[in-house]
Amino acid sequence: xxxxxxxxxxxxxxxxxxxxxxxxxxxxxxxxxxxxxxxxxxxxxxxxxxxxxxxxxxxxxxxxxxxxxxxxxxxxxxxxxxxxxxxxxxxxxxxxxxxxxxxxxxxxx
Amino acid sequence: xxxxxxxxxxxxxxxxxxxxxxxxxxxxxxxxxxxxxxxxxxxxxxxxxxxxxxxxxxxxxxxxxxxxxxxxxxxxxxxxxxxxxxxxxxxxxxxxxxxxxxxxxxxxxxxxxxxxxxxxxxxxxxxxxxxxxxxxxxxxxxxxxxxxxxxxxxxxxxxxxxxxxxxxxxxxxxxxxxxxxxxxxxxxx
Numbered sequence: 001x002x003x004x005x006x007x008x009x010x011x012x013x014x015x016x017x018x019x020x021x022x023x024x025x026x027x028x029x030x031x032x033x034x035x036x037x038x039x040x041x042x043x044x045x046x047x048x049x050x051x052x053x054x055x056x057x058x059x060x061x062x063x064x065x066x067x068x069x070x071x072x073x074x075x076x077x078x079x080x081x082x083x084x085x086x087x088x089x090x091x092x093x094x095x096x097x098x099x100x101x102x103x104x105x106x107x108x109x
Numbered sequence: 110x111x112x113x114x115x116x117x118x119x120x121x122x123x124x125x126x127x128x129x130x131x132x133x134x135x136x137x138x139x140x141x142x143x144x145x146x147x148x149x150x151x152x153x154x155x156x157x158x159x160x161x162x163x164x165x166x167x168x169x170x171x172x173x174x175x176x177x178x179x180x181x182x183x184x185x186x187x188x189x190x191x192x193x194x195x196x197x198x199x200x201x202x203x204x205x206x207x208x209x210x211x212x213x214x215x216x217x218x219x220x221x222x223x224x225x226x227x228x229x230x231x232x233x234x235x236x237x238x239x240x241x242x243x244x245x246x247x248x249x250x251x252x253x254x255x256x257x258x259x260x261x262x263x264x265x266x267x268x269x270x271x272x273x274x275x276x277x278x279x280x281x282x283x284x285x286x287x288x289x290x291x292x293x294x295x296x297x298x
Contacts, residue, residue, distance in 0.1 A: 008178065008179050008280060009163065009164060009178060010163055010164065011164070011249070011251075013238075013251070014237045016237055016252060017237055017251055017252050021219070031265075058253040060250065060251050060257050061178075061251060062177065062178030062179065062181075062249045062250065063178055064178060064179070
């Protein structure tokens with residue numbers, strides 16, 4: 001069971017109050033992109049054992065979307081942050097580096 | 110105009126705590142930019158309270174304003190005043206991007222009253238909320254077993270809970286079971 005903290009309403013709630021929204025920080029490739037780019041965007045997802053970034057929605061609470069950084073292996077949540085960013089903020093990356101030195105996820109490390 | 114009736118016509122149950130459907134309650138959803146001075150001013154002038162802080166409830170007589178999300182308030186007024194208050198809010202916010210809508214008849218309101226620890230315990234059994242850290246002045250939107258709901262405590266020993274009207278019977282039955290005689294846990298004192 002995950003305990004997530006919604007960055008918008010400050011509630012620390014357990015997983016059932018939220019809804020997972022899939023992988024975070026996807027870049028959309030639509031018309032005009034190459035087949036390879038579209039294939040990557042549409043079908044290919046990370047499935048790491050360890051550090052992972054996801055979108056979540058506080059569906060039974062304030063209804064806002066946000067991002068979460070967590071470990072899929074230990075279920076430790078490193079932090080949650082605003083949905084209005086295209087990459088994890090520095091303090092989240094620093095927190096992960098302190099606990100999982102040498103981590104990387106897609107282009108982030 | 111048809112006569113307004115509440116979801117369960119004031120159903121009551123007296124178990125570990127008293128559970129009561131509160132009947133008609135005026136409720137307005139108000140959305141807008143909380144950072145805007147005009148929005149704050151409109152709330153203050155129409156409703157007579159300052160904009161509540163994060164997850165807080167501000168009360169002024171029969172009116173109350175609850176913080177629902179970073180851009181949404183729940184305004185509670187007497188049922189018959191709801192339309193007039195919506196009009197007043199819309200007028201005061203004419204130049205602002207906002208939404209004010211009367212949702213009174215889409216909701217049901219319950220009141221639990223009794224020993225404070227028991228009232229909070231009845232909720233603790235059905236919602237994933239740490240009720241030891243909950244008290245008057247706060248509002249919590251959460252999951253009430255299988256449905257969405259929100260609750261706050263006007264004072265110790267009293268708790269008001271809102272849910273959608275369509276699930277009113279479910280929530281009433283759920284609360285009755287949660288407050289069944291002999292089911293006290295006693296972990297909240």
